[in-house]
Amino acid sequence: xxxxxxxxxxxxxxxxxxxxxxxxxxxxxxxxxxxxxxxxxxxxxxxxxxxxxxxxxxxxxxxxxxxxxxxxxxxxxxxxxxxxxxxxxxxxxxxxxxxxxxxxxxxxxxxxxxxxxxxxxxxxxxxxxxxxxxxxxxxxxxxxxxxxxxxxxxxxxxxxxxxxxxxxxxxxxxxxxxxxxxxxxxxxxxxxxxxxxxxxxxxxxxxxxxxxxxxxxxxxxxxxxxxxxxxxxxxxxxxxxxxxxxxxxxxxxxxxxxxxxxxxxxxxxxxxxxxxxxxxxxxxxxxx
Numbered sequence: 001x002x003x004x005x006x007x008x009x010x011x012x013x014x015x016x017x018x019x020x021x022x023x024x025x026x027x028x029x030x031x032x033x034x035x036x037x038x039x040x041x042x043x044x045x046x047x048x049x050x051x052x053x054x055x056x057x058x059x060x061x062x063x064x065x066x067x068x069x070x071x072x073x074x075x076x077x078x079x080x081x082x083x084x085x086x087x088x089x090x091x092x093x094x095x096x097x098x099x100x101x102x103x104x105x106x107x108x109x110x111x112x113x114x115x116x117x118x119x120x121x122x123x124x125x126x127x128x129x130x131x132x133x134x135x136x137x138x139x140x141x142x143x144x145x146x147x148x149x150x151x152x153x154x155x156x157x158x159x160x161x162x163x164x165x166x167x168x169x170x171x172x173x174x175x176x177x178x179x180x181x182x183x184x185x186x187x188x189x190x191x192x193x194x195x196x197x198x199x200x201x202x203x204x205x206x207x208x209x210x211x212x213x214x215x216x217x218x219x220x221x222x223x224x225x226x227x228x229x230x231x232x233x234x235x236x237x238x239x240x241x242x243x244x245x246x247x248x249x250x251x252x253x254x255x256x257x258x259x260x261x262x263x264x265x266x267x268x269x270x271x272x273x274x275x276x277x278x279x280x281x282x283x284x285x286x287x288x
Contacts, residue, residue: 064177066267066271070274071198076200076203076281077200077203080230080273081273087256088114088266088269089113090234092238095129098238114139114178117142140202141165141168144163146182148182149182151185180202207226216247219248220248220251
């Protein structure tokens with residue numbers, strides 16, 4: 001029987017090889033790279049086998065550089081600055097059976113979002129993650145199994161973080177640089193592990209509480225009531241029935257744009273309007 005340590009070493013080696021291939025593909029496509037949100041292929045629209053993610057078009061935003069610049073002065077963010085007009089839509093707990101419908105809405109309105117994904121869900125719904133990557137969405141770490149991290153040892157926390165990152169790399173995506181704690185649960189050990197893995201913890205300024213399925217109007221009202229320049233809005237594309245979220249999403253997008261707000265990914269928000277230094281880390285936050 002292969003030991004746990006051997007399995008980890010094998011997985012890490014496979015992830016490194018996968019990333020080497022991805023870098024080569026990106027370099028090969030640079031001369032003809034385009035801009036904008038590409039249309040997903042037919043194979044990526046179903047939750048069957050969709051193959052590895054294709055390299056994304058080169059854009060004006062370097063997600064890694066934007067995150068690294070903020071990590072240089074803070075280990076977490078809960079919102080951006082208030083000098084611009086950017087708002088970030090974020091989705092937790094995917095990928096899942098409702099993720100394709102969320103992506104349908106985002107594609108229809110030409111919106112890029114940030115998805116914090118659970119590693120084990122990639123065993124069943126990885127084609128949605130491939131589709132997100134092709135669309136130019138950003139995929140972050142939401143742990144491997146969605147535990148309350150503050151209840152785990154340092155080793156267990158490390159494994160929860162690293163295993164999810166390895167899955168994304170093996171799928172052909174970039175190594176995640178963003179992390180969101182399940183249930184808003186974290187402690188000093190979590191912060192040390194995030195530092196070691198170069199992960200920025202992304203909290204939120206607006207919680208729609210859509211995971212409670214409070215009704216479409218309630219989800220819309222909560223999203224809009226808390227929306228302001230620099231806001232990070234928390235929603236879910238999996239972890240339960242998400243038909244209310246899907247129905248609410250078009251209205252949320254239209255109303256935010258009517259206010260002159262621009263919908264961006266978290267790295268784009270951090271690049272264009274980063275938070276000021278000296279923010280206070282909340283002692284606890286609740287979110288599914």
